[in-house]
Amino acid sequence: MTLRRGATIGIIGGGQLGRMLAMAAARLGFRTCVLEPQKDCPAAQLCNDQIVAAYDDVSALRQLADRCDVITYEFENIDLDAARWLATVADLRPGALALEIAQDRLSEKTFLNDHGIATVAFRNVGNAGELDEALAEFGGRGILKTRRLGYDGKGQIRFRGDGTDPTSEQALESLGNVPVILEEFAPFVSEISVIAARGADGTVVCFDPPGNVHEDGILATSTLPGGVNASVESAAKFAAEQLAGALGYVGVLGLEFFVMEDGSLRANEFAPRVHNSGHWTEAACVVSQFEQHIRAIAGWPLGDGKRHSDCVMHNLIGDDIARIPALAAESGVLVHDYGKKESRTGRKMGHFTRLVARIG
Amino acid sequence: MTLRRGATIGIIGGGQLGRMLAMAAARLGFRTCVLEPQKDCPAAQLCNDQIVAAYDDVSALRQLADRCDVITYEFENIDLDAARWLATVADLRPGALALEIAQDRLSEKTFLNDHGIATVAFRNVGNAGELDEALAEFGGRGILKTRRLGYDGKGQIRFRGDGTDPTSEQALESLGNVPVILEEFAPFVSEISVIAARGADGTVVCFDPPGNVHEDGILATSTLPGGVNASVESAAKFAAEQLAGALGYVGVLGLEFFVMEDGSLRANEFAPRVHNSGHWTEAACVVSQFEQHIRAIAGWPLGDGKRHSDCVMHNLIGDDIARIPALAAESGVLVHDYGKKESRTGRKMGHFTRLVARIG
Numbered sequence: 001m002t003l004r005r006g007a008t009i010g011i012i013g014g015g016q017l018g019r020m021l022a023m024a025a026a027r028l029g030f031r032t033c034v035l036e037p038q039k040d041c042p043a044a045q046l047c048n049d050q051i052v053a054a055y056d057d058v059s060a061l062r063q064l065a066d067r068c069d070v071i072t073y074e075f076e077n078i079d080l081d082a083a084r085w086l087a088t089v090a091d092l093r094p095g096a097l098a099l100e101i102a103q104d105r106l107s108e109k110t111f112l113n114d115h116g117i118a119t120v121a122f123r124n125v126g127n128a129g130e131l132d133e134a135l136a137e138f139g140g141r142g143i144l145k146t147r148r149l150g151y152d153g154k155g156q157i158r159f160r161g162d163g164t165d166p167t168s169e170q171a172l173e174s175l176g177n178v179p180v181i182l183e184e185f186a187p188f189v190s191e192i193s194v195i196a197a198r199g200a201d202g203t204v205v206c207f208d209p210p211g212n213v214h215e216d217g218i219l220a221t222s223t224l225p226g227g228v229n230a231s232v233e234s235a236a237k238f239a240a241e242q243l244a245g246a247l248g249y250v251g252v253l254g255l256e257f258f259v260m261e262d263g264s265l266r267a268n269e270f271a272p273r274v275h276n277s278g279h280w281t282e283a284a285c286v287v288s289q290f291e292q293h294i295r296a297i298a299g300w301p302l303g304d305g306k307r308h309s310d311c312v313m314h315n316l317i318g319d320d321i322a323r324i325p326a327l328a329a330e331s332g333v334l335v336h337d338y339g340k341k342e343s344r345t346g347r348k349m350g351h352f353t354r355l356v357a358r359i360g
Numbered sequence: 361m362t363l364r365r366g367a368t369i370g371i372i373g374g375g376q377l378g379r380m381l382a383m384a385a386a387r388l389g390f391r392t393c394v395l396e397p398q399k400d401c402p403a404a405q406l407c408n409d410q411i412v413a414a415y416d417d418v419s420a421l422r423q424l425a426d427r428c429d430v431i432t433y434e435f436e437n438i439d440l441d442a443a444r445w446l447a448t449v450a451d452l453r454p455g456a457l458a459l460e461i462a463q464d465r466l467s468e469k470t471f472l473n474d475h476g477i478a479t480v481a482f483r484n485v486g487n488a489g490e491l492d493e494a495l496a497e498f499g500g501r502g503i504l505k506t507r508r509l510g511y512d513g514k515g516q517i518r519f520r521g522d523g524t525d526p527t528s529e530q531a532l533e534s535l536g537n538v539p540v541i542l543e544e545f546a547p548f549v550s551e552i553s554v555i556a557a558r559g560a561d562g563t564v565v566c567f568d569p570p571g572n573v574h575e576d577g578i579l580a581t582s583t584l585p586g587g588v589n590a591s592v593e594s595a596a597k598f599a600a601e602q603l604a605g606a607l608g609y610v611g612v613l614g615l616e617f618f619v620m621e622d623g624s625l626r627a628n629e630f631a632p633r634v635h636n637s638g639h640w641t642e643a644a645c646v647v648s649q650f651e652q653h654i655r656a657i658a659g660w661p662l663g664d665g666k667r668h669s670d671c672v673m674h675n676l677i678g679d680d681i682a683r684i685p686a687l688a689a690e691s692g693v694l695v696h697d698y699g700k701k702e703s704r705t706g707r708k709m710g711h712f713t714r715l716v717a718r719i720g
Contacts, residue, residue: 005681005697023383026406029684029697029710045408046386048400283646286694286715301689308668308718321365324389329661334646337365337389350389355646358668358718 001091001200002299003069005029009294010068010090011043012036012055016338016348017074017274017290018043020282024290030298035064042338043074056082065090072251072297076102076272077149093200093297094251098272101247105147105181105269112267115246117239120258120266121184128168134182135159135168144171147179154217158185186266188258192226195278196240197292198249200299206237207289207305210313212256212277218346222277222313224284232263243270252293254278276348280313283334283353309355321349330354361451361560362659363429365389369654370428370450371403372396372415376698376708377434377634377650378403380642384650390658395424402698403434416442425450432611432657436462436632437509453560453657454611458632461607465507465541465629472627475606477599480618480626481544488528494542495519495528504531507539514577518545546626548618552586552593555638556600557652558609560659566597567649567665570673572616572637578706582637582673584644592623603630612653614638636708640673643694643713669715681709690714 003009009025011018014036022032023046033049034041044050049067053060056079064071070091073083076099083096101111109119123134125144135142140161149155155175159165159182172180192209199205210222226233240255247253254275256268278289287295287303295302316323321343324335332355343349363369369385371378374396382392382403393409394401404410409427413420416439424431430451433443436459443456461471469479483494485504495502500521509515515535519525519542532540552569559565570582586593600615607613614635616628638649647655647663655662676683681703684695692715703709 002685005684006699006701019386023386023406026379026383026699027696028688029681029699031405031699040408045391046383046406048405286643286692295688300685303688304691306691308715321389324365325362325660328388328655328663331664331666332646336387339366339386339389339391341366355668 001070003030006031007069007298008033008048008067009297010035010064010071011047011074012064012071012078013074014038014041014043014050015074016042019046019338020288020290021072021074021274021293022046024288025294028291028294028298028300030294033064033067035060042340045339055079058082058085061086062089070297072293073099074273094247094249094253094272098247098249098253102270102272103148105145106179108269109181111246112243112270115242117242117267118265119268120186123182125180125182128172131168131172131182138182138184140165141185142182143185144175144180144182146175147181156217186258186260188266189261190227190259191256191268192228192232192236192259193222193254193256193275193277194236194240195252195254195275195281195289196237196244197252197289197296197302197305198244199296199302200250202245203302204241204244205292205302205305206240207278207281207285208307209233209236210277210280216346218317218348219276219315221315222280224280224307224311228259229263232259232265235265239265239267247272251296252278252289276315279336279351280311280353281307282336283313283355284309284311308358310357310359311353311355313351313353315348316350316352318343318345318347318349324350324352327352332356361430363390366391367429367658368393368408368427369657370395370424370431371407371434372424372431372438373434374398374401374403374410375434376402379406379698380648380650381432381434381634381653382406384648385654388651388654388658388660390654393424393427395420402700405699415439418442418445421446422449430657432653433459434633454607454609454613454632458607458609458613462630462632463508465505466539468629469541471606472603472630475602477602477627478625479628480546483542485540485542488532491528491532491542498542498544500525501545502542503545504535504540504542506535507541516577546618546620548626549621550587550619551616551628552588552596552619553582553614553616553635553637554596554600555612555614555635555641555649556597556604557612557649557656557662557665558604559656559662560610562605563662564601564604565652565662565665566600567638567641567645568667569593569596569617570637570640576706578677578708579636579675581675582640584640584667584671588619589623592619592625595625599625599627607632611656612638612649636675637673639696639711640671640713641667642696643673643715644669644671668718670717670719671713671715673711673713675708676710676712678703678705678707678709684710684712687712692716
């Protein structure tokens with residue numbers, strides 16, 4: 001299936017990722033329809049049409065399928081039954097398999113390992129006894145994470161093995177006694193990510209991996225080049241290609257890695273969507289990750305992924321958004337405000353990318 | 361006046377220029393409201409709000425003033441009385457003076473000359489006798505142009521002095537007996553233009569002048585660098601600065617020049633708005649002409665106007681728009697489809713910019 005100009009792309013989710021996807025789609029000659037319960041959401045401000053309803057509202061999804069030639073999503077926590085049903089009545093790209101794998105940290109890490117992509121060691125823990133055993137195996141240290149619905153550092157408890165840790169019962173209780181896994185603490189020296197696009201014809205194109213810095217569990221900066229050598233870059237891209245192929249993926253995904261002291265990589269998690277650590281592509285590449293995703297799901301050829309400049313992308317969290325006019329006064333800075341009315345602590349309000357050097 | 365995030369910018373006119381202004385405004389955190397009689401126009405697809413009404417509908421303009429913090433326009437043929445009235449009840453940027461001057465080729469050329477900017481010689485001709493006299497003065501050759509409402513080569517008759525010309529009566533008749541001027545034929549060797557932005561504080565920033573090629577009176581390509589030496593570039597930028605200053609202008613304007621064999625310049629016309637020959641800035645500059653215009657009218661600092669790459673922008677006219685998927689397969693090409701449903705001969709449907717070399 002190749003979309004023609006004037007075709008309509010459905011986007012489930014109306015946040016900043018949907019907003020930037022809608023802008024990219026418009027430039028390529030496509031129309032967009034966003035499904036999002038919140039009116040006047042960031043994406044609704046730039047799309048052609050909005051269906052105001054819950055993401056799992058079957059009658060709304062039916063409407064979306066009726067109005068759109070292809071449907072995609074901007075976040076991975078879509079109700080899986082709704083996504084599977086949607087895939088039977090519409091072209092859903094990427095498909096439901098990527099959602100199924102990505103929604104559960106256990107299936108995600110298992111899938112990665114099964115396809116030759118190393119992760120940190122992890123244990124599925126069903127109760128306090130199993131958590132005690134797993135902690136003992138990992139030397140008393142590790143990160144307990146909810147299997148589902150964690151993001152930006154939420155749904156995590158760190159065991160430091162220094163006597164300050166909660167008991168296993170307390171930890172499980174404080175996460176709401178939901179399914180969890182314990183991950184071994186990885187003594188990583190840095191973090192990188194690969195934004196990869198896989199076209200409908202199976203072609204994979206990767207952007208260069210940025211070096212990422214998180215603060216309070218939220219991405220703070222992505223820097224190009226990413227501070228690793230060419231072998232590490234290639235290994236990261238190769239892993240992203242393997243993953244995209246194994247998922248039969250169509251679209252853009254983001255795969256995050258820890259970089260160990262010896263340069264080896266441990267995949268942390270992947271997002272079956274455009275990714276915050278790819279926002280710099282809007283400023284430093286001819287074809288951004290947003291356009292790349294639209295090209296992929298439209299059955300179009302992919303862009304080449306090259307960047308014309310080194311750069312640093314900074315997130316603007318909460319009241320940081322007030323920095324935009326001052327940032328605009330700097331040379332070589334591209335700013336982006338997501339159009340969210342209320343600024344709240346920890347809320348992603350915008351970002352900016354500073355080009356630091358041209359490359360050629 | 362400095363606009364704050366969430367402020368609303370009114371745009372009179374809903375074509376591709378309004379569309380690209382709306383996208384730039386959104387990225388800076390502004391909302392947009394477009395006044396345009398055609399529903400689902402290119403700009404309406406990307407703005408927050410549309411008032412569907414004629415450009416000179418006073419009650420619609422009143423609504424626009426009520427809803428917006430500043431008002432701008434994407435085309436120069438706005439009813440002048442309506443614009444003047446609007447400026448009394450709202451912040452209109454650029455102001456009505458630029459419209460008044462630009463709407464009439466006689467006042468435009470007179471204004472340019474009065475501010476030290478050379479144009480080709482011209483004569484105001486009120487009747488066939490005056491046209492005969494002016495033609496005699498110019499050696500039988502020249503271009504007869506309607507004073508108002510000409511664009512893309514429309515409203516023009518060329519006198520070649522080779523025996524094939526119409527009589528003066530016939531020529532005036534065929535232009536509808538509207539006010540006209542005769543311009544001396546300029547034996548130019550090339551055409552360039554300057555896209556200049558003047559901020560609310562009087563700062564002027566120019567983009568580098570592209571070399572422009574017209575086909576059938578419509579811009580075909582804009583190429584950077586523009587094929588003139590540094591002195592000619594500086595002279596063109598200086599003229600644009602003088603013009604913007606003389607008009608007390610706030611926003612982006614486009615000033616077109618003929619380049620003569622000796623490198624001297626003759627200003628042809630200016631547009632009090634973002635300009636087709638500045639579309640390349642979207643691909644080759646961090647801050648595009650569209651963002652630059654929004655920054656200016658918002659009272660924000662301007663971008664620096666630097667380009668990171670040499671490039672060529674091509675218009676996609678009529679059925680050329682079907683080339684987009686193939687162009688997207690090339691490396692270093694940024695495509696832009698304006699979202700117009702019907703492709704007609706001579707209609708601007710989109711453009712693309714090919715980056716040809718990085719500079720630095």
